[in-house]
Amino acid sequence: MSAKKESLGKTVGVVLAVCLVCSIIVSGAAVGLRDIQQTNAKKDKMSNILQAAGLLEQANGDILATYNEFVEQRFVDLSTGEFVEAPSDDYDMYKAAKEPDSSIKVENSNVGFQRRAEVASVYLVRDDAGDVSRVILPVHGSGLWDLMYGFLAVDSDGKTVRELIYYQQKETPGLGGEVQNPQWQAKWDGKKLYKDGDVALEVKKAAGEDNPYAVDALSGATLTSNGVNNTIQYWVGENGFGPFLKKQAWRS
Numbered sequence: 469m470s471a472k473k474e475s476l477g478k479t480v481g482v483v484l485a486v487c488l489v490c491s492i493i494v495s496g497a498a499v500g501l502r503d504i505q506q507t508n509a510k511k512d513k514m515s516n517i518l519q520a521a522g523l524l525e526q527a528n529g530d531i532l533a534t535y536n537e538f539v540e541q542r543f544v545d546l547s548t549g550e551f552v553e554a555p556s557d558d559y560d561m562y563k564a565a566k567e568p569d570s571s572i573k574v575e576n577s578n579v580g581f582q583r584r585a586e587v588a589s590v591y592l593v594r595d596d597a598g599d600v601s602r603v604i605l606p607v608h609g610s611g612l613w614d615l616m617y618g619f620l621a622v623d624s625d626g627k628t629v630r631e632l633i634y635y636q637q638k639e640t641p642g643l644g645g646e647v648q649n650p651q652w653q654a655k656w657d658g659k660k661l662y663k664d665g666d667v668a669l670e671v672k673k674a675a676g677e678d679n680p681y682a683v684d685a686l687s688g689a690t691l692t693s694n695g696v697n698n699t700i701q702y703w704v705g706e707n708g709f710g711p712f713l714k715k716q717a718w719r720s
Contacts, residue, residue, distance in 0.1 A: 514539075516635040520604045520621040521593040539604075540592045542718075549711030552587060561585040561606065579702045580610025580695065588709070592718055593621075600624050600718045605709050609699025612691040614638045616647065620703065622661070626713040629669070632656045632700075644692030655683050661713070667705050671697035 514535040518524040527534035543559070545552045555570065564570040564585035571583040591604040601624055608617040616639070621631035632653060639645045646652050660680045661669050668681040671693050675682035685693035702708050 512635075516619055516633055517591055517604055520619040520631045520633045521591075521602055522621070522630065523593070538594055540594065542590050542592060543587050544590050544709070544712050544717070546584070546586060546588055546708065546711070549709075549713075549715040549717060551717050555587055559587070559589075561588045562608075574707070577702060577707075578610070578698050580615055580698075581608070584708075590709070590712070591619075602630055603713075603718060605703060607699055607703040607708075609695055609702065611637055611639050611647075611695045612644050612689070613640075616692075616695065616699070618647075618699075620700065622713065624718070626716045627661050629656045629659045629661065632696075639689070639692050644686060644689040646686050646689065647692065647696065652684075652686065659683060661704050665714075667701050667710070669700060669704070671700070 511531055514531050515524060517539060518527055518531065518535060521539060523534055523538055543552050543554050544550065555564070562585070564587065565581070565583050568583075570587070571585050573583055574581060589606055592600050593602040593604060595601045603622045603624065603626065605620045605622065606617070607620050608615050610616070614637075616634055616637040618632060618634035618636075620629065621633070622628065623630055634647045637645065637647055639647060655677070658680070659669055659682075661667065663681060669683070670681065671683050671685050673685045675684045685697075704710055704713060
């Protein structure tokens with residue numbers, strides 16, 4: 469019996485030692501890779517912004533240099549539509565939305581989230597002459613399965629859409645996942661946000677290419693299409709970037 473106990477004790481000791489060594493290796497790898505992961509995440513974000521800006525092909529792989537040359541990140545108080553200073557060096561509007569002190573409750577909305585940040589990021593895209601050619605707005609809202617995150621690129625007139633780029637979504641491939649299909653994305657170019665001062669752009673069935681205020685819904689993906697519709701109408705409305713777009717603060 470003592471021999472069996474001794475053998476069992478050694479086995480348990482070896483297992484514990486192996487587990488300890490493995491945990492140390494995994495923890496060390498996670499810490500060591502953290503900077504690389506953060507760098508890759510920033511580069512991926514820049515790539516999506518450049519895509520919304522129509523500059524991704526021009527970047528020719530040099531994402532950072534192109535972004536730094538043509539894109540300027542600013543911060544907007546959504547209630548006033550005015551530019552403000554960054555609340556912090558590492559400010560993130562999505563993290564701020566989770567804090568009561570830096571967010572407001574979303575009332576009677578079907579966009580899929582309960583709070584939004586008081587201050588939001590915007591990205592000004594400048595041409596070679598230094599003039600703002602596009603304004604890129606971060607937007608998010610419900611899909612069929614989860615929230616979808618994207619960038620809405622608006623012309624310098626503050627009224628005309630140029631791109632809608634979704635970079636994070638969990639929709640069904642071939643159905644709601646078609647929000648990332650370039651052919652569907654192309655349907656947004658030139659659509660108008662407002663009519664007589666009110667939000668007019670919508671996603672609906674059989675919208676027709678000649679309708680300046682509508683984009684065709686995704687075939688077989690009604691709930692995803694409704695989610696996109698609600699997202700756009702919320703974020704360009706009075707509770708989102710509407711005051712900023714109408715004020716056109718980038719011209720001052």
